[in-house]
Structure formats: C-alpha cells, structure tokens
Amino acid sequence: MTxxxxxxxxxxxxxxKLDFDVITLGHGSGGTLTxxxxxxxxxxxxxxxxxxxxxxxxxxxxxxxxxxxxxxFLVSPIFxxxxxxxxxxxxxxxxxxxxxGAQPKYLSLSFIIEEGLKMTEFWEVLLAIRSACEEANVxxxxxxxxxxxxxxxDKIFINTSGVGAIHPKAxxxxxxxxxxxxIIVSGNIATHGMSxxxxxxxxxxxxxxxxxxxxxxxxxxxxxxxxxxNIHLLKDPTRGxxxxxxxxxxxxxxxxxxxxxxxxxxxxxxxxxxxxxxxxPLYVAxxxxxxxxxxxxxxDSFLDSLKQLDKGKNAQMIGTVVEEHPKQVILESSIGxxxxxxxxxxxxxxxxx
Amino acid sequence: MTxxxxxxxxxxxxxxKLDFDVITLGHGSGGTLTxxxxxxxxxxxxxxxxxxxxxxxxxxxxxxxxxxxxxxFLVSPIFxxxxxxxxxxxxxxxxxxxxxGAQPKYLSLSFIIEEGLKMTEFWEVLLAIRSACEEANVxxxxxxxxxxxxxxxDKIFINTSGVGAIHPKAxxxxxxxxxxxxIIVSGNIATHGMSxxxxxxxxxxxxxxxxxxxxxxxxxxxxxxxxxxNIHLLKDPTRGxxxxxxxxxxxxxxxxxxxxxxxxxxxxxxxxxxxxxxxxPLYVAxxxxxxxxxxxxxxDSFLDSLKQLDKGKNAQMIGTVVEEHPKQVILESSIGxxxxxxxxxxxxxxxxx
Numbered sequence: 001m002t003x004x005x006x007x008x009x010x011x012x013x014x015x016x017k018l019d020f021d022v023i024t025l026g027h028g029s030g031g032t033l034t035x036x037x038x039x040x041x042x043x044x045x046x047x048x049x050x051x052x053x054x055x056x057x058x059x060x061x062x063x064x065x066x067x068x069x070x071x072x073f074l075v076s077p078i079f080x081x082x083x084x085x086x087x088x089x090x091x092x093x094x095x096x097x098x099x100x101g102a103q104p105k106y107l108s109l110s111f112i113i114e115e116g117l118k119m120t121e122f123w124e125v126l127l128a129i130r131s132a133c134e135e136a137n138v139x140x141x142x143x144x145x146x147x148x149x150x151x152x153x154d155k156i157f158i159n160t161s162g163v164g165a166i167h168p169k170a171x172x173x174x175x176x177x178x179x180x181x182x183i184i185v186s187g188n189i190a191t192h193g194m195s196x197x198x199x200x201x202x203x204x205x206x207x208x209x210x211x212x213x214x215x216x217x218x219x220x221x222x223x224x225x226x227x228x229x230n231i232h233l234l235k236d237p238t239r240g241x242x243x244x245x246x247x248x249x250x251x252x253x254x255x256x257x258x259x260x261x262x263x264x265x266x267x268x269x270x271x272x273x274x275x276x277x278x279x280x281p282l283y284v285a286x287x288x289x290x291x292x293x294x295x296x297x298x299x300d301s302f303l304d305s306l307k308q309l310d311k312g313k314n315a316q317m318i319g320t321v322v323e324e325h326p327k328q329v330i331l332e333s334s335i336g337x338x339x340x341x342x343x344x345x346x347x348x349x350x351x352x353x
Numbered sequence: 354m355t356x357x358x359x360x361x362x363x364x365x366x367x368x369x370k371l372d373f374d375v376i377t378l379g380h381g382s383g384g385t386l387t388x389x390x391x392x393x394x395x396x397x398x399x400x401x402x403x404x405x406x407x408x409x410x411x412x413x414x415x416x417x418x419x420x421x422x423x424x425x426f427l428v429s430p431i432f433x434x435x436x437x438x439x440x441x442x443x444x445x446x447x448x449x450x451x452x453x454g455a456q457p458k459y460l461s462l463s464f465i466i467e468e469g470l471k472m473t474e475f476w477e478v479l480l481a482i483r484s485a486c487e488e489a490n491v492x493x494x495x496x497x498x499x500x501x502x503x504x505x506x507d508k509i510f511i512n513t514s515g516v517g518a519i520h521p522k523a524x525x526x527x528x529x530x531x532x533x534x535x536i537i538v539s540g541n542i543a544t545h546g547m548s549x550x551x552x553x554x555x556x557x558x559x560x561x562x563x564x565x566x567x568x569x570x571x572x573x574x575x576x577x578x579x580x581x582x583n584i585h586l587l588k589d590p591t592r593g594x595x596x597x598x599x600x601x602x603x604x605x606x607x608x609x610x611x612x613x614x615x616x617x618x619x620x621x622x623x624x625x626x627x628x629x630x631x632x633x634p635l636y637v638a639x640x641x642x643x644x645x646x647x648x649x650x651x652x653d654s655f656l657d658s659l660k661q662l663d664k665g666k667n668a669q670m671i672g673t674v675v676e677e678h679p680k681q682v683i684l685e686s687s688i689g690x691x692x693x694x695x696x697x698x699x700x701x702x703x704x705x706x
Contacts, residue, residue: 029699030593030697031697058422061418063417064414066415096409100409108514110512112427148427153505157510
C-alpha cells in the first residue's frame with residue numbers, strides 16, 4: 001500500500017483525489033490552489049463548528065480570567081521518535097497555558113510551508129495535530145497557511161496560539177514563591193532533547209529514545225483541584241532545560257534555589273546519550289514536563305498525588321527555595337560538591353522545538 | 354550618525370550597549386543570549402503591564418463574544434515603501450479581527466528570525482510594531498522568539514494572533530447577505546501588491562508607490578456604530594485580491610455578484626504598474642482595504658459616511674448581490690462586455706504579505 005493510501009485510511013471523510021504530490025508556491029496564493037490545499041485535508045481533518053465557518057477569525061464566548069499564549073515550532077527533523085512537529089505544536093501551547101493555571105480551550109494554527117513539502121508528510125502532521133487536540137481537549141478554531149520558496153524555510157514551521165480559562169483555584173505568580181517552597185519536577189528530564197539529538201547524531205541504543213511530548217493540562221488541573229493556592233508557581237522547562245528555567249525564576253525573585261543532583265530523575269539511556277555527546281541534562285530541552293513550586297506544608301502530599309498520575313509517575317522533589325544566596329541556583333552534586341548553575345550560555349541544541 | 358545611533362534615538366529607554374551586531378542561533382536558545390536579545394529591545398520597545406510580567410502567557414480579563422484570529426507574515430522584502438513587515442504583522446491581524454466585527458485588544462507576537470539578521474533591522478521592525486500597536490490601540494501581551502540557521506528562513510517571519518470584543522451592534526456573517534445588497538470597497542485597490550512588485554521589479558515611476566498598510570478597526574467601528582446590522586458582511590481582500598474574495602463569498606452563498614469595472618477605484622500609477630507587469634488589479638493583494646456588503650436601504654448613506662472618513666475617502670460602490678447566476682461573479686467591463694471572474698488560479702505574487 002502506498003503511503004498516501006495508508007494515510008487516507010486514517011482519514012474519516014473521503015477527500016478529493018489529489019492531483020498534486022507536493023505543496024507548491026501557488027498553494028500559498030490565497031486563491032484556487034490554497035482552497036484546494038485546505039480542502040484536501042486541513043478542513044476535513046481538523047473539522048469543528050468553529051473552523052468550519054472559514055471566517056477570517058473565530059467567534060468565541062469567553063468569560064472571566066483567561067490566559068493567552070503563543071509559540072512557533074521549528075523542530076528539525078519534523079518527524080522524530082515519539083511524535084512529529086504537529087504534536088509538539090499543539091502540546092507546546094497547551095502546556096504554556098496549563099502552567100499559567102489555565103485550562104486550554106481554543107487554539108489558532110498557522111503553517112509556514114516550504115515549497116516541495118510532500119502532501120503525505122503534511123497529512124501526517126495534520127493527523128498528529130488532530131489527535132493531540134483530542135487528547136488535550138482543545139479545538140483549532142482559526143488558522144492560516146502560507147508557502148515560502150525552496151531554501152527560504154525548512155519543510156514546515158507551525159505557530160499555535162491559544163486561550164484558556166484560568167482554573168478557579170489557581171493563583172500562579174512568580175511573586176508567590178517563598179522561603180521553604182519545595183521544587184518538584186514531574187518526570188524524567190532531558191528526554192525530548194536527547195530523542196532529537198540521538199537521531200540527528202545517529203546514536204544507536206538498545207531501544208530508541210522517544211520524545212516525552214504530551215499535554216499536561218489534565219494533570220495540572222487535577223493538582224489545582226486538590227492543592228489550589230498552595231501551588232505557587234508552575235513552569236515547563238522546554239528550551240534551555242531545567243537549569244535555565246530555575247535560574248530565570250531565581251533572578252526575578254529575591255530568593256535563591258538549592259538543587260539536589262541526586263534527586264534529578266533521568267532515564268538511564270538518556271543519561272548515557274548525554275554523556276556520549278558531552279551534554280549536561282540540566283540544559284537539555286523537555287516537552288512533557290513541568291516544574292512546581294509548592295508550599296512546604298503540602299509538598300509531600302503533592303508529590304504523592306503527582307506520582308499516582310500517569311504523567312507524574314517519575315516525579316521527584318529536586319530542590320528548595322532558600323533565603324541564602326539570593327538570585328543564585330546552587331547545585332549540590334551527587335558527590336557532595338556545590339556549584340553555581342547559570343542559564344544556558346549559547347545554543348546547545350538548535351531547533352529542538 | 355550610525356544607523357544604530359539613529360534607531361537608539363527613537364527608543365525611549367536607554368538600552369544595554371550591544372555586544373552583537375547580528376542575531377545568531379544562540380539568540381534562539383532560550384538561555385542567556387535569548388534573554389539578552391529580548392533585553393536589547395523587545396521588552397523595552399513593546400513594554401506594557403501584560404508583557405512586562407514575562408510569563409509563559411498573559412493573563413487577560415475577557416467577557417462576552419470575542420473574535421480570535423491568526424496570521425503569519427512573510428513579506429519580501431521586509432522593508433518596502435510605506436512600511437515594513439512589522440506594521441503589516443500588526444495591521445493584518447487587527448484587520449482580520451475588525452472584519453469579524455470585533456474591536457481588537459490583545460495581540461501575541463512570534464518571531465522566526467534567520468541567523469544573520471542585523472540588530473538594527475530587527476529594531477526597525479520592532480519600532481514599526483510599536484507604532485502600529487499605538488495607532489490601532491492594541492497591546493502585545495505575549496510572545497515568542499526563535500532563530501533558524503542561515504538558508505532555512507528569510508530574514509524574519511512574524512506571526513501575530515489576536516483577540517477582540519465583538520462590537521455590540523455587529524452581526525457579520527456570510528449567511529446575512531441578500532439580494533440587492535450593495536458592495537462597497539473602502540479605497541483604491543491593488544496598492545500594496547504593486548508597491549511590493551515595483552521594488553522587486555525595479556520599476557521607476559515619478560513617485561514611489563507606497564503600501565496602503567494601515568489599521569481599519571477604528572473606521573469599521575464608527576461604521577458599526579452608525580449602521581449596525583445593516584452591515585451584512587465585511588472582508589479584507591489581502592492575498593488573492595478583490596476578485597478572489599468576492600468569488601469565495603459568492604461560492605459559499607446562493608447568490609451571484611455583479612461587479613462594475615468602471616467603479617473600481619485605482620490610483621493611476623498603480624494602474625500603469627499593473628499594465629506594465631501584465632497583472633490584473635482585481636487579483637493584486639491589498640492591505641488597508643475592506644469590502645462591505647450592506648443593505649441596499651442604507652448603501653448611499655453608508656458610502657457617504659465612509660467617504661468622510663480618512664481611510665474611506667476613495668470608497669466606491671463596486672457591485673451588487675443578485676439572484677441571477679448564483680455562485681458566479683460577473684464583471685461588466687468598462688467597454689460594456691461581461692466576463693466571469695474566478696479566483697486567482699495560481700501564485701501571481703508570492704510573499705506579498
């Protein structure tokens with residue numbers, strides 16, 4: 001069976017027979033060919049009441065405190081173990097909203113396609129977008145499709161922006177963290193970055209390292225139900241990794257952070273890959289991971305609850321907020337030494353998300 | 354005075370002395386260099402209460418019916434007579450919201466920068482974004498900055514997404530158009546497209562053709578105040594031009610459209626440029642233009658009101674909704690002949706917005 005036919009089998013609605021195999025500049029013209037491209041997948045695969053109107057924008061009813069976030073995704077390669085750029089584009093914005101304490105509802109979706117992208121590749125990305133939306137329970141309500149000349153892009157870049165309603169019990173703000181707060185990471189670190197690097201560098205392990213891309217909104221929502229304002233701050237440590245995010249938080253606060261290397265959860269194979277490539281896992285990008293700053297009084301219970309959840313089973317308490325060494329992150333290493341942790345200085349892993 | 358110094362003079366706040374002239378891959382890492390890039394302009398130039406929080410998303414209070422829209426902008430060249438990609442990126446999404454009948458309020462802003470972009474060029478784009486936001490009375494509340502390798506992008510691509518509150522008197526819907534509706538264009542057609550094409554093709558005229566990029570939200574809001582539900586449909590004819598938009602509307606309705614070539618407003622020089630390049634102005638992209646479908650009973654008054662407004666002084670009634678030839682747009686030419694108008698078939702003018 002051809003790849004086109006395999007993908008067609010996953011589509012619910014019959015689509016017009018393709019008379020093109022690759023996307024051309026004309027598909028970004030805004031004219032007949034753009035309509036044809038959209039009719040050959042986009043509107044079928046992503047169909048819902050909002051998008052079906054095909055207006056310049058979507059009409060939504062929103063009430064109360066909302067969060068609004070945006071992200072552009074340029075991961076290379078666009079297909080990697082555990083996912084593709086479509087999933088990352090949905091989960092990335094879903095998670096940015098979730099760490100604001102919001103329940104994501106509506107996303108926009110904007111493609112910048114390089115001329116020559118195979119239609120079957122575009123379909124695979126669209127199918128990943130659909131399933132990621134279903135899993136996160138969000139809807140793509142408005143979009144845009146543009147095409148650039150060969151050599152002026154790289155297969156496909158995707159922007160998603162999103163809105164969501166703030167959880168009634170959420171009060172997430174950097175100003176809320178205080179001395180004694182416990183810092184909890186929801187799972188193994190460095191997995192996404194090492195998944196991408198392993199294929200880029202052709203590393204060969206017993207099993208493939210799969211990206212941890214996933215939505216975090218349901219998990220965070222359950223924790224907010226239970227712990228509300230005792231969750232002081234949430235962050236997703238994507239580009240720059242855990243180290244960069246913690247250093248940013250310390251810098252914008254009046255506190256310091258103590259970090260315990262022994263407690264950092266990491267998959268053995270991911271750790272080996274980091275060693276092989278000379279990368280510090282603290283700086284490697286994550287996708288399906290979040291860091292919580294929680295009140296010391298509920299920290300143990302929070303960690304227990306998180307460990308019960310599918311996406312938190314590898315969670316660990318990795319640090320504490322302290323008054324000493326304000327604005328500094330100090331790592332206590334596995335052999336007992338201490339070192340200052342700074343932000344990622346340059347570009348360790350370009351195009352990781 | 355150097356270009357850097359000229360631009361620094363336009364900035365209100367003193368910024369750190371630059372120790373880099375061009376943007377590198379490291380500026381997209383999410384680490385120290387990304388923070389440096391953002392501190393050397395982005396946060397200073399675009400500063401407001403929402404953005405200053407530097408969170409993963411912005412917290413907004415929204416109530417009622419909202420519109421939500423997105424657009425990615427890839428215009429080439431990024432600087433052109435009458436503006437740059439920064440203005441287009443703001444005005445484009447502002448206008449998409451405006452033609453939904455919404456008053457735009459909050460925008461997201463996402464950059465995909467090609468490694469090697471000069472910092473002075475980036476600043477010029479940022480300053481254009483700021484002034485376009487001020488003029489449209491919208492705020493950039495959240496953003497993202499990514500960098501791609503040389504040859505994997507083209508200087509800078511910008512995505513903006515936006516939300517706005519639906520005007521209380523607005524009822525904009527394709528289902529509202531009816532027989533007899535008058536079709537009014539707010540100004541001269543084909544100006545933006547020919548501005549870009551003139552510099553690409555090195556055409557030499559007495560005066561430069563300047564892009565018509567501008568916001569339309571205040572103009573549309575005034576018309577909605579006065580004519581409310583008698584405005585049945587609004588559209589901005591960007592990519593694909595006036596012809597493509599009208600054909601799309603006819604196709605999704607049960608009506609036909611009669612279009613009168615004699616009434617199409619066009620600047621003389623723009624008309625000459627179209628002739629020289631063999632382009633039909635009906636298919637050339639516009640930026641600061643909108644098309645209104647209004648009830649016949651108020652059409653003359655609407656046109657008079659629009660002509661009083663700065664952005665409507667060249668407005669014309671260009672067509673009528675008819676029951677004959679459903680789903681077809683028929684142009685009555687200046688010499689009396691009739692021809693069918695279809696959508697732009699392929700890519701007439703790539704990278705026009």
